[in-house]
Amino acid sequence: MKIKYFILPLVLLLLAIPSCKTEVNYKGEITEPLLVVFADAVTNGFPKVTVSKSAFFLNKINREGTDTINYKPYLLADALVQYSVNNGEWISMTYDAKEESYLPDYKTASRLQPDDKLTVSVSHPDFPSTSASQLMPEKVDIDPVEVKVYDKINNKGDTFCEYHLTYHIYPSEDKTLVGRLSLQDSYLNDLPLMSNDILFQELNYDINNQNWREIIGTVFSFEEDELEDYREHLDFRMSEIPESGKDIVVVTRAPIAVVNDKVERKLKGVITNCYFYSAETYLYLNSMRKYKGTSTGMLGLEEKVQVYGNFSNGTIGCLTAKSYITYITMFKEE
């Protein structure tokens, strides 16, 4: 039972009984917009940079019918965006209207390698120039060691299976990295799913005699009506992994079959994603998680969270660097 689910409504109820709401004039400083840069880089991939500007909170343009910012008017397509690798020459990035981001020329650019020092620089006439740097994380070996699937658990006609996955995490020289394991049940009948995303070919692994294959690339992207069941992720620090490595066991359960649009789909397997984040990337992710966890906008009940950023000269945003590995475990049909 979450105590906070009782407390917060109770407090709000007590406050609401005699309270009144009235409009009030803002008496602080009306601040100017700031440059906002988010750059994402994946080891063995290419950087992608989104440039926009912020808005004063009392005159932002909202999406129609909502109180949430419409980001499109604030995108900046005329910035000078470049990146360099290991202090080498600057490589220009051009604005892609479809992606709404700045991308390199894939034909000529080289993929980012582990331990590369990536520097992203952005200039715009309306804002001070800014830059940020990150070391690209290495891809840490994690071996799926064991999968155990336990008897179905009957409960009023629904059947479940519980499976335990054990991964062996190998040590890394970069102790600042943070790993994140997340699981995703797969109910889809046909694999591969989206051909432009899938880089693996192996299917139908035998549960008791797996032949794992490392997957490099993006994870599956499902349509919204596809069935997915994301589990909570598990974070671990590479500084806590000894030289002999460490086994991590993840336990989860899922229904044997689910029905969507009157079509029954059986559990096919589980997808394991393991990300490795740089220290600053993890700070950003953690601060954003806390930001989303605080209550909405009411000044005075909870402290507002300052989201982490690493761009210079007062620019909002973060250059995030990560690597990842994806494993697919397919359950053999009985």
Add this chain to the structure above:
Amino acid sequence: MLFTFSFLLLFGQRHTVNGYVSDASSGERLIGATVVDTVSGFGAVTNNSGFYSLTLPDGNVGLQCSYVGYAASQTRVFSLNSDTLVSFIISENTHLQEVTVVGHQSVSSPNSVQMSAIEVPVQQIKGIPALAGEVDVIKALQLLPGVQSGSEGSAGLYVRGGGPDENLIMLDGVPLYNVNHMMGFFSVFNADAVKNVTLYKGNFPARFGSRLSSVVDVRQNDGNRVGWHGNVSIGLISAKINAEGPIPWNKQQLEQLRRGEKIERNATTFNISARRTYFDLFTAPIVGIISRRETNGDLNLRAGYYFYDFNAKITHLFTDDDKLSLTVYAGDDDIYFRVNHEGESENKTDRKTNAKFAWHWGNLLTALNWEHRFSPRIFSNTQLSYTRYRYDLRQQMAVTSSQNAMSATMNEQMEYRSFVGDLMLQTNFNFAPSPKHEMRWGANYIFHQFRPQVSALNFKVNGNQNIIDDDFSNIVNVDTTLTDGTINAHEASVYIEDTYTPWRWLKLNLGLRGSLYSVSGKTYPSFEPRVGIRALAMKDLSIKASYAYMSQYIHLLSNSSVSLPTDLWVPVTKNIVPMRSMQVAGGVSYNLLGQVELSVEGYYKKMLNLIEYKDGASFMGSTTGWEEKVCMGEGWSYGVEFLAQRTIGKVTGWIGYTWSRAWRLFNREDQQINYGKPFPAKYDREHDLSITVQWAVNKLVDLNATFVYGTGNRATLGTQVYYDPNTESEVAYVPERNNYLMPDYHRLDIGATFHYPLRRHPDMQSVWNVSVYNVYNNMNPFLLYSEDNVMYKVTLFPILPSVSYTFKF
């Protein structure tokens, strides 16, 4: 011969006058009364037992007694040549004609070395117009300079830039951990039970320790020694009863009482007060009626909230040398919710639901106190006490599903508890060896017990599980208890202090307190020097300065600015070290025409090892891993306070103004807040003005008014918003913590009290009190938020009239 003469001069020509100061109408002994020898100029102050001791040279002596809110006594002139018992009985001055008073009135008067302390007469507290008509001791203290109240309606105390957990609030010398009812809108102190309230904001005497920012010393009435009295009152939200009087042991004592005489020996008195809110007694049945009517009897709901306080004190005076008293306080807040429902579930089974929810939190305090006078110069006070705060949240639910001949029952029980308690033994001595020295020393030992969190969970399903509803289909039988464990801590301290008057114009208070705190295998020692200096520039004008070093070994984990019962007290650990503070203060104190005490004080306070919660950290009643969720840093505050206080005459009250700033800095590695840069503390309010006036128009009518004005509270505001493509969401950019000042806060409260003595029994009277909180309906902000590019404020209390009736007997 010369040596003998000198010896006689040194040791043989002084004696001690000692005694008690009591109230004429009730016989209550008065704390902090001043007894002065008008011949030599030396004086003494009564201790918490109303006892004073003054060693003077032999010869002519003229003793006069004065006390805040009372008329000075007649001067007693006599020749001192032996230890002499001289007790005073003085009368309250509230409804008398204007008088000219000589002598020294309050704890921080020009003659006293004490500064940064304010004593507020209980009569003044009762005269201040209050929220919903509930007279509140803590709310009265919030009107004093140097004290902030936090958010609107809150009972928190933020003293000279310190937090709400840095105040040692005591009832008869025993600490109370949570002094809030109803989320902090009211305090636990029933003014009918209170005799004396003193607030120390700095210059802490060595007998006080364990908190950084303030000491609030609340003393209960012993009980009327002359006759049986009391009152019954009913107000907007609560009803109260108070009764006090002597307990005669034999016919002789009974006859003395009938004659209106005070019993001097083997006298027992009692004082009992109780208070309870009552609106739940009406709302709970009404909620039940409405729920049954709206659902054709299917749903029966009963819900409500109340709080109560119970104070009791029994005192037995064996002789003037020995007094024994027992103090008890119990208070709780209670939220309850009961529902019975019958109906059909989604899978067409008949379902009956019985659910109970109960949440209560509160304090229990008990103290056994023995006062003993060893000699005219040595007085002791020994106390054994117990105090605890706990909250307990329970939920019970039973759901029975039935279909045809089959049935199944799901039982759920959840309990969530937390507890903090102290067992304390302390002893204190007063010793007046000479006119120039007044010494105190003492020791205490406290056994602390913390049980921050205990969760018990029990789920059980009986019967045919196939007909259990979908809602409970995933339930697995569980019977488990989770706990953070019990933490025991030991605290021991000793102190000594001496008020030394080398010359009449110079008075020094030198004190040293040593303490040890032991918890979880770790021991923290502390040595805390205390220094106070008073230089009398001229009669009734003095210049004062002080230094105090304080340590605090416990923290309050609290998630928000609203006081919640789930706020948890935890002790220091190996990683979270004790908080420390160092405060220097200087000022001038002047007694204007014997009527008004004026003081101007400046202070600077530095605080170390403060804890603040990391961004996004939430406690909400769980201490699991709390050390990982906090940052340690430092704070500092400074300011100037002005106070003009009048406690006698037909018009009483005070004007207090404070200019102050308070800052925080958290820049340790991995423990940064606000990017490691200094930021204003949450209740950093630069200007604060309070004016409170009570006018005794005549014996039948009192009028009162209070006006407060202050800089608005601080809040953290995201002034820019932006789009984060990683999360596809709008994010507020926060440039600095506590960067926004809410609109200034101001409010006027007025009240009137009408006394109607009964014709046949003039000592009985009906009293009506009418008051209006926030007379001109200023919409002070409690919360701010923005919506559709417009900023709104939520106001908690608009204009609020109230009325109460009291019958006094």
